[in-house]
Amino acid sequence: MNIRQEDDYIIINGFKFEGEISNERCKHCNSQKIRNDQYDAYFCPSCNTWLEEKCSDPYCHYCPQRPDKPIPEQYVK
Ligand SMILES: [Zn+2]
Ligand SMILES: [Zn+2]
Numbered sequence: 001m002n003i004r005q006e007d008d009y010i011i012i013n014g015f016k017f018e019g020e021i022s023n024e025r026c027k028h029c030n031s032q033k034i035r036n037d038q039y040d041a042y043f044c045p046s047c048n049t050w051l052e053e054k055c056s057d058p059y060c061h062y063c064p065q066r067p068d069k070p071i072p073e074q075y076v077k
Contacts, residue, residue: 001077003034003045010034012045015075026051036070039063043070 004011010019018037025032026044033042040062042051048071054063
């Protein structure tokens with residue numbers, strides 16, 4: 001998996017979004033967590049799972065739009 005930070009963006013296998021690489025690590029696989037600014041949430045790129053539950057606010061700006069997988073299927077190799 002190819003993960004790069006470019007200014008305010010993260011690029012994972014060509015999938016680009018606003019975010020930041022965290023110093024914290026995934027408890028499952030020890031990969032560095034990545035923050036997606038668009039959804040205001042952290043995820044693990046290796047597990048391809050969000051590391052935070054969605055909140056229960058139906059008017060939240062972030063959670064209702066958040067996809068099931070942080071990295072779309074076509075970018076996962
Ligand atoms: Zn992980
Ligand atoms: Zn929310």
